[in-house]
Amino acid sequence: MHLFELTCTAYFKNDLDFRRSFETISHFITYAMMRGGLDERHTKSGYKHYVFGGLLPLEADKVYKKGSTYRFILRSPDEEFLTALSTALRQNIDHPDFIVVETHLNRRKSFFITELYSATPVIVTSEGNLFWTMEKNGDIMQLQRQLHDNLEKKYQSFYGEEIKAPQNFIQMIEIKNRVPQNIEIHKEGKKIRFFGNKFRIVPNEDEMSQKLAFTALACGLGEKNSYGGGFCLAGGMR
Template sequence: MRYFELRCKAFVKKDIAFQASFELLSKYISFCMYQEGMGEVHQKEGFKYYVFGGLLPIEKDKIYKQGNLYSFTIRSLDETLIDTLSTTLRQNINNESLQVVEAHKKTISQFFITELYSATPVIVSVNNGKYWTMNESGDIVQLQKQLHENAEKKYQSFFGESLHVTNNFIQFIEIKNKVPQNILITKEGKSIRFFGNKFRIVPNEDEVSQKLAFVALACGVGEKNSYGAGFMLGRGIR
């Protein structure tokens, strides 16, 4: 099993607020897909099989400055998608806020994962259209169950095969934030906030758990990955 990533550099044409950056990158990526006839990937219901991390470094005042270069990473299980974006991201796209100037592809083979850390908020839906936080739910068992089911469904959907699951792939989960984190988007002129959390996750060591941990690293933990949610950093033995 492998995943593919693009390590990109973007030139910022005008100041960008941190809160606006996730939607900006999401729209930039989806526009590139439409340019190459891959718009159905972003439009279709279900999993998109990719995730991206935010612009780095984050400035102290959380404003990305005009004239500076910032990096971001896109990951996917789908090599065709990554190859397409590798070409289209660097084209002269008419975007008033930024321009991608570099996009280098890297292939990562499955390795033994000891820990996962969320670099962007992990989004998990609960009842009544709300999102999992300690205040809204606080049910850690339910959280682990939903994160596991999400990863398992991504695996089964992408690879077209079932796993013989005997236990949750998560051995231990630690909440790293004191207050909920959020990702802001606009839809039909209205602002929408997806609330989430930053986690440290220790996966189990069995073969199935390691496959699911790798899928989580490859295309994101939880929901709203195409908006940049659930982008993970991994530690382990390569």
């Protein structure tokens, strides 16, 4: 297994508040896909098999500054897709907030993952189309099942082979936030917030669990990955 990591450097035309940053990046990627011949990938139903992280560095006042450059990272197990997207992102896209001035694509081979850390909120939908929170739900086993099942489906849809782990891929999960985190978007003129959590996860050591942990790194953990949800960092032995 491999994943591919596209580091993008963006030059900002205007100030951008942190709360708008995930939606702004998502819209920029979508527009680049539509212009770069990747519209079928964007519009088809099912998993998108990519995830992106937040803009770095984060300013102390959480406002990205006009005239400055910031980086964000896209990940996917699909090299062909990220190669095409890299070209599309560097085109002169007429965007009010920023332009991508440089991209760099890296290949990363799978490795033994000892820990996963979610750098962006991990979003999980529970019954009644509500978002899982410790305060309102509190069922850790349900959370682990949903995270596991979501990764199995992502793996199967991309690699075209069934995977059935003998146990949940999570050995230990730790919630790192005191209150739910959120990603804010606008749809049809209405503000929508996707609520999630930050986790530290220790995956199990068996082969299937490790494959699912690497899938989380490549495609994102949980839902709403194309809005930046569930972007993970990992510790392990390379």
